[in-house]
Amino acid sequence: MKMAGRRDFIKNIARGALLAGIAGVCGMLVSRKNKYQCNGRCGTCKPGNGGTCPLGSDGYVWQIDPEKCTQCGRCATHCVLAPSAVKCFHSYSICGYCDLCGGYLRPDAKGRNTGAENQLCPTAALRRQFIENPYYQYTVDEKLCIGCGKCVKGCGAFGNGSLYLQVKHNICVNCNECSIARACPSNAFRRVPASDPYLLKSNQERRIS
Amino acid sequence: MISDFFLLRVSASLRSTILLLVFFAVSAQAEFRFPMPEFASGYQHPPVYTPAPSNAMAGWDIVVLLAALTLAAIFVLKRRKRREIFLLTLFSLLYFGFWRNGCVCSVGSIQNVATGLCNPSFGVPLTVLIFFAAPLIFALLFGRVFCAAICPLGAIQEAVAIKPVKVPPAVEKVLSMVPYIYLGLAMLSVALGSGFIICQYDPFVGFFRMGASSSLLIVGGLMLVLGVFVARPYCRFLCPYGVLLNWASKLSRRHAAITPADCIQCGLCADSCPYNAINKPVSAAAPENRSRGARRLGLLILLVPVLVVIGAGTGGLLREPLSRMHPTVRLAERIAGEELGRYKGMTIESFAFRASDTPNEKLYAEAVTLKEKFGRGGKWLGAFIGFVIGCKLIAVSVVRKRTAYEPNRGTCYSCGRCFKYCPVKE
Numbered sequence: 281m282k283m284a285g286r287r288d289f290i291k292n293i294a295r296g297a298l299l300a301g302i303a304g305v306c307g308m309l310v311s312r313k314n315k316y317q318c319n320g321r322c323g324t325c326k327p328g329n330g331g332t333c334p335l336g337s338d339g340y341v342w343q344i345d346p347e348k349c350t351q352c353g354r355c356a357t358h359c360v361l362a363p364s365a366v367k368c369f370h371s372y373s374i375c376g377y378c379d380l381c382g383g384y385l386r387p388d389a390k391g392r393n394t395g396a397e398n399q400l401c402p403t404a405a406l407r408r409q410f411i412e413n414p415y416y417q418y419t420v421d422e423k424l425c426i427g428c429g430k431c432v433k434g435c436g437a438f439g440n441g442s443l444y445l446q447v448k449h450n451i452c453v454n455c456n457e458c459s460i461a462r463a464c465p466s467n468a469f470r471r472v473p474a475s476d477p478y479l480l481k482s483n484q485e486r487r488i489s
Numbered sequence: 490m491i492s493d494f495f496l497l498r499v500s501a502s503l504r505s506t507i508l509l510l511v512f513f514a515v516s517a518q519a520e521f522r523f524p525m526p527e528f529a530s531g532y533q534h535p536p537v538y539t540p541a542p543s544n545a546m547a548g549w550d551i552v553v554l555l556a557a558l559t560l561a562a563i564f565v566l567k568r569r570k571r572r573e574i575f576l577l578t579l580f581s582l583l584y585f586g587f588w589r590n591g592c593v594c595s596v597g598s599i600q601n602v603a604t605g606l607c608n609p610s611f612g613v614p615l616t617v618l619i620f621f622a623a624p625l626i627f628a629l630l631f632g633r634v635f636c637a638a639i640c641p642l643g644a645i646q647e648a649v650a651i652k653p654v655k656v657p658p659a660v661e662k663v664l665s666m667v668p669y670i671y672l673g674l675a676m677l678s679v680a681l682g683s684g685f686i687i688c689q690y691d692p693f694v695g696f697f698r699m700g701a702s703s704s705l706l707i708v709g710g711l712m713l714v715l716g717v718f719v720a721r722p723y724c725r726f727l728c729p730y731g732v733l734l735n736w737a738s739k740l741s742r743r744h745a746a747i748t749p750a751d752c753i754q755c756g757l758c759a760d761s762c763p764y765n766a767i768n769k770p771v772s773a774a775a776p777e778n779r780s781r782g783a784r785r786l787g788l789l790i791l792l793v794p795v796l797v798v799i800g801a802g803t804g805g806l807l808r809e810p811l812s813r814m815h816p817t818v819r820l821a822e823r824i825a826g827e828e829l830g831r832y833k834g835m836t837i838e839s840f841a842f843r844a845s846d847t848p849n850e851k852l853y854a855e856a857v858t859l860k861e862k863f864g865r866g867g868k869w870l871g872a873f874i875g876f877v878i879g880c881k882l883i884a885v886s887v888v889r890k891r892t893a894y895e896p897n898r899g900t901c902y903s904c905g906r907c908f909k910y911c912p913v914k915e
Binding site: 291294295298299302303305306308309310340341350352353354360361362369370371372373374375376377378411412415417419422438439440441448449450452453454455457459462465466474477478480482 | 521522523524525526528529530532534535536537538539540541542590592600602605606613614615618621622625626629684685688689694695698699700701736737740742816837838840841842844845
């Protein structure tokens, strides 16, 4: 009896210690969760409260910084989803509506038309539509887009860079550690607040002006 | 002929235009190359479609997790019905696995918690913290009910375990060391910032998401096929979270009991358990000379520091291969190799690095610091593994008196198979 009593006593102490350990770790992490990486853009943190985020560290999602992205093509291949949750976004407000679109046409295109042999996009996800002379609107069909970034590269090299890659958040499963972020050679992935989950180039333009 | 000629002309003009544009691209410093057009037709450009994150239901996950844990504890401790436990397992497989894509999971959450502890600027979301802590607290109170019916990785293996065979206990004991090594490696990787390897090499998440790299899908498929005969191979011989659950469950306040009344020592439960998690009764008569046992125990206790030192030494020697877990070290080695002309061409990483204008020396210096850190981390890892081996040896050599068939509180998954096989009724 005495043996069992002693063993129980030791067990109780160990159990209490483990419980206190778990609680301590969690408490420590909860108390400092507000220092999460922040781009300061969502505006929910007031300068008055020391820049701490009222959202806490919950509500953060992955996003691509279009400034850092080098269009390596890994977004198409390294997402845990197939096809990738990364899609091409088009900020129409900064598009030149060019007839000769570097994002739409292959560099060796035979003509400026919708012919499949002229298109840069491997899945024909970029659509070209006549607006008025000499302007054309380009729309991304997100069902077809695989996030390879070929059009982004073309638009960045020859145009305004109005095409760029973003994580589409109704598709993204917000992994523990984004598997594209791990493979990204230019560290373009970062956590952004879920309340403002996109790093849009059109927003950036508004900020500049 | 005419159309050919026309095409040639168009393509020639296109090429010259593109050449011009390339020149323009190099020379232009402005933000935008082309002015935004003013439309005469009154065309308004469409807005950018920016859907909100679908993860807004993370709060629901916590509710479902806590409810399922409570239900599992009731099923295992009160109702004692294998069928109900298995139905809950299937629900978890569908919800946490296929519906929520296997993320966030408790197994991976240890990496977030470890990152949070190592790196103060990394916040751990509350959801992840609850996924980390709740199963451990339930294990402290009721045993590994999380493994029984909640963990989607366990659930998919439980669902395929159709014809389980017994693994020889010696093999089981040796292989059960692997989770400790995996846990140590994962913690080392997290501490030095080289990624979440538990998520990276999760064999089943590819099935939940209906897509993964082919090699991982093959490994996952093989593991499921193996799981038909060797029940829960991942849980028993790999799962790093299982190590923590094992510790917590050993101290559990209550635990699933095989019989509702007195054990009649028929041994049916031990036959029914595919996990070697039922301890056989040990007769009251001492199995061996007491002084011999004491001497062996003394020797084994003395062996522990020796194993720790040997482990630390070996771990320190593994500096180079361990440091290659880190992408910066791999990049530095690649760049150095390219500089020496050892490789032809560039990888995507080395291309992006060269485009970033960072001096090579900075990268090399970073890699050297990292290698030193991995050298130190490797020693800790080795010491930890040596310590665990020592403790396991002691645990194997100590024989406790036992009058009935009892679940091994550390390794029992509370799956409830033995309930069905026990002939004793209340």
